[in-house]
Amino acid sequence: MYYKEYGNTGMKVSAIGMGCMRYDEEDVAAGRLEKCADVALYAAEQGINYFDTAPFYCNDKSEIITGMALSQLDRDSFFVSSKANLGTTGDVISEDAFRRRLDTTLTRLKVDYLDVYHLWCMLSLESYERQSEALYGWFEKVRDEGLVRHIAISSHMPGEELEQVIVQDQFRGMLIGYNALNYRFRQRGIETAWAKGMGVVAMNPLGGGVIPTHPELFSYLAENTDLTVPQAALRFVASHKEITVALAGVTKKEHVDDAIIAIQNLQEEPVAELRKRYDNMGGTSLNDLCTGCGYCEGCPVDIPIPKYMDSYNQKLFGGESIEARLKNHWGLKLDQAADCIACGECESKCTQHLPIIDRLAEIAALRDS
């Protein structure tokens, strides 16, 4: 296993971490939690020592499963992180509710402290400012009491906005979605965080499944290697000097093996060097793909936005027509795209910062062509 320093915290963490949001759905539903925990234990046996979980993952079982595994290990042999925001404190926003949430997390994970506690899912500067104002003081208190070692931020903001947060020196680490699809627009955030001595953890290294399902578009990442395209995409993220941990979504033990193969003989390089090599490969349209993350959901006129944006992806891939994708894959028609009232809610939440309103208008206009 290849290990890196998590910023200037003194934590030496594995370059591949276990993203604990992908335990086997059938096993979770059937209550086979021990079987899921075996996968996390296997990851630890292979040298993975960073485990990232959160409330609500895996039907709210992820923290429980992860705790079943980690409680079999020495506490100083692993690092575990979880998350909190206004959505996890319950209907009443109070310090008591915040503490109850943390207490539940610690109890489920069977630990006395978290190594990293994230201010969770900051989609924009506005949401960061609002949530930080309400919660940051409570994060500091539980850190000072020893319940949390380091405070970090989990964010989907673009690099420029992240910079504005990072320079405030509130956080020792950062968790962001980062992959071969979006690395260009996250670059400044990770460079600034690294320069500030923060740990940087990358989630979603396979672009929400877009990379494995379209290997032909990303084959350039695997050129001159023996790696599969998903392995190469994971290696691409892990090889950034500025990124401390690339989180692999692990359902089966084989996924751990895949991740280990991906980082054999890893060589770290600054993002600027990687950009020189890769920016002209693959095509610029890859920046513009919807990853299907679903953060834009909740449209006031009930447009299933991820399905429409997935269908728009086909135009960028050069695959089937948008209309065919809507019909054959999603059972939808072009018409509903015209219902958009351009309120902008979805665009403010989109992790890829896509022009959803324009794309829906373009889809609606296909009815006349």
Ligand code: SF4
């Ligand atoms: S901008 Fe359109 S698609 Fe987006 S949330 Fe508003 S109505 Fe729905």
Ligand code: SF4
């Ligand atoms: S439109 Fe944006 S937020 Fe919605 S699913 Fe696609 S990438 Fe995610």
